[in-house]
Amino acid sequence: GAVVSQHPSRVICKSGTSVKIECRSLDFQATTMFWYRQFPKQSLMLMATSNEGSKATYEQGVEKDKFLINHASLTLSTLTVTSAHPEDSSFYICSARVGTSAYNEQFFGPGTRLTVL
Amino acid sequence: TQLLEQSPQFLSIQEGENLTVYCNSSSVFSSLQWYRQEPGEGPVLLVTVVTGGEVKKLKRLTFQFGDARKDSSLHITAAQPGDTGLYLCAGDGNTGKLIFGQGTTLQVKP
Numbered sequence: 001g002a003v004v005s006q007h008p009s010r011v012i013c014k015s016g017t018s019v020k021i022e023c024r025s026l027d028f029q030a031t032t033m034f035w036y037r038q039f040p041k042q043s044l045m046l047m048a049t050s051n052e053g054s055k056a057t058y059e060q061g062v063e064k065d066k067f068l069i070n071h072a073s074l075t076l077s078t079l080t081v082t083s084a085h086p087e088d089s090s091f092y093i094c095s096a097r098v099g100t101s102a103y104n105e106q107f108f109g110p111g112t113r114l115t116v117l
Numbered sequence: 118t119q120l121l122e123q124s125p126q127f128l129s130i131q132e133g134e135n136l137t138v139y140c141n142s143s144s145v146f147s148s149l150q151w152y153r154q155e156p157g158e159g160p161v162l163l164v165t166v167v168t169g170g171e172v173k174k175l176k177r178l179t180f181q182f183g184d185a186r187k188d189s190s191l192h193i194t195a196a197q198p199g200d201t202g203l204y205l206c207a208g209d210g211n212t213g214k215l216i217f218g219q220g221t222t223l224q225v226k227p
Binding site: 006041044046103104105107110111 | 123147150158162203209215218219222
């Protein structure tokens with residue numbers, strides 16, 4: 001299957017700082033990537049859809065000025081959590097849709113555990 | 118709003134037992150995916166079903182898509198401790214986004 005990487009896998013930061021998370025499709029081009037947030041033992045919550053070369057589309061209730069998304073190339077999307085606070089602590093996962101697939105199959109990165117102190 | 122109701126949310130069974138996880142909706146999906154996720158990792162795609170009534174098998178796992186493409190099930194035969202994890206169903210509602218079920222946390226005890 002298609003491989004998606006995420007970096008870093010874990011990050012601990014102080015309240016008020018910004019954190020950038022990278023999501024890369026390693027062996028395919030992804031015109032569309034997705035960013036999810038997940039709380040312990042819960043399902044995935046879609047935060048935003050990232051399209052290469054255009055502005056991200058955010059889900060209702062997600063602050064676009066706080067969660068900045070950039071999809072500058074067909075293999076890289078980044079999520080920047082600005083002015084992070086303890087309530088932003090969570091598991092963030094990205095996924096990429098394979099453009100050649102006839103179905104909306106998404107391949108997920110390994111996730112990033114963010115802890116804000 | 119499209120919803121996928123997944124049940125049960127938690128399941129703890131002994132090794133060797135069989136189990137079934139269900140995903141139900143009032144909406145029609147063009148395809149439905151099943152994922153398995155281990156703690157601290159991202160979900161891994163197990164299977165995609167696209168045709169009403171379709172049945173797919175992956176070793177001891179059997180996936181079925183309802184005739185009307187509104188529901189799906191995952192059946193595991195003779196569960197093993199290695200099957201432990203979070204199972205997620207996700208439907209493609211033709212919005213470009215996947216609609217996820219609430220997830221089923223499965224624990225298989227040796």
